[in-house]
Amino acid sequence: MQLPSLQIGKKRAKTCIIQGGMSICIALAPLAAAVAREGGVGTIGGMGINPDDLRTHIRTARQLGTGIMGVNLMYVGALFDQLLEVCIEEGPDYVAIGAGFARGPFARLQEHHIPAFAIISSPKAARIASRTPGISGVVIESGEAGGHLGPKDPHVSTWELFPEVYGELRECGFEGPAIAAGGIIDADDVRRALAMGADGVQLGTRFAMSVESSASWAMKEAWLRATGSQVEWWSPTGYASRAIVPHTDERLPRLDGVNLRCRNCLKVCSHRDDPSRSHCIRQALINSQQGSVGDGLVFSGARVGDIKDILPVREIFQQLTC
Ligand SMILES: Cc1cc2nc3c(=O)[nH]c(=O)nc-3n(C[C@H](O)[C@H](O)[C@H](O)COP(=O)(O)O)c2cc1C
Incomplete structure (x- = not known):
């Protein structure tokens, strides 16, 4: 065509x-x-x-x-x-x-x-x-x-x-x-x-x-394994986003975690501003990109299961x- x-x-x-x-x-x-x-x-x-x-x-x-x-x-x-x-x-x-x-x-x-x-x-x-x-x-x-x-x-x-x-x-x-x-x-x-x-x-x-x-190859494998129903919208920062589950609050890197500090990557971030839910989306995305998918977040379109x-x-x- x-x-x-x-x-x-x-x-x-x-x-x-x-x-x-x-x-x-x-x-x-x-x-x-x-x-x-x-x-x-x-x-x-x-x-x-x-x-x-x-x-x-x-x-x-x-x-x-x-x-x-x-x-x-x-x-x-x-x-x-x-x-x-x-x-x-x-x-x-x-x-x-x-x-x-x-x-x-x-x-x-x-x-x-x-x-x-x-x-x-x-x-x-x-x-x-x-x-x-x-x-x-x-x-x-x-x-x-x-x-x-x-x-x-x-x-x-x-x-x-x-x-x-x-x-x-x-x-x-x-x-x-x-x-x-x-x-x-x-x-x-x-x-x-x-x-x-x-x-x-x-x-x-x-x-x-x-x-x-x-x-990372691990992230590419996560996309290959994902089915459409595993891809959900979610809002770790106050901005809705679409990612592969699991993305439970417990698994994402926390700003109070060891060696982790907020780099203020977003102008406004609900999780930065609420210490009880202080996840770091930047670190979570970096982790996946570098291969630690279990500690990370994998952004993905809804049709990933068809690829x-x-x-x-x-x-x-x-x-x-x-
Ligand atoms: C891993 C990933 C990261 C993305 N990052 C950005 C981004 O930084 N800025 C942006 O405008 N869109 C971003 N998008 C959206 C894409 O640019 C694109 O518009 C969208 O994924 C199209 O939908 P599809 O994934 O179903 O093809 C991202 C999408 C994915 C899958």
Whole structure:
């Protein structure tokens, strides 16, 4: 199947497939560059790495390959402003901003001619995005997505949410690309999303389960073992997210644990502010990424149980475009 191309600012990706940003060192330069080499849009997850490391990953991704490569930032991250400045200095092909919203960062990226995408999950957010200067594209992310969730109803599927939010965007006169995200894992899903009007698709879990993703093998095995019913939405920080169970309070690293201290990774964190429930989501995600899945948290999309293999990015593209 010949997929449409995707315009990102002045550049055009051969294929309208975006690899979603996945933070805490899952989507780094190797994955972003591999996706860009296949003609898709690669994205470095900017949360959970420090500004110098982000700069290094942007430069390394460029050295590893040609194609379109960007950065995903989470507005709720305490280092957001510093990471945004790195993006402005390094000029990635685009920056996607999710988990919170403010107009300022989009204006700043526009001043520096860096295309910016907003990640949204409601008709209200569509209205705001369409009025915000500097937003050149929108990712509409449903409750099936992995990681932090935007929709009020964490069970809402892409097929339910996308048409509603997309309709609002176009009614408000937004003409930029609208990308569908959440629960898209194969060529049939891609076709279905395009048939609904999407200009492209964003996939997270499918690319996390690739050879090139920087997750530990133990984390990749956890995804392979998981069934759909084991993937639940949960809120360890006050922000709803989707992860594989078990994620009981007892198992996550606690801020009062040995050698653990709060690094204030989020602007607001309900568990930091409540000492009786002081879990550290950052450490839990790092543990899984580094292989200690039993002491960690494994973010995952709702369709993980339908993905049966860890594949090189090239083969994932072959499957998505067949
Ligand atoms: C392990 C993991 C980490 C993620 N981290 C982020 C992140 O840092 N920022 C973000 O905007 N989205 C994040 N996401 C969401 C993805 O970018 C993507 O939009 C979503 O996973 C799409 O749904 P899918 O996993 O069903 O394909 C993450 C998803 C996963 C699975």
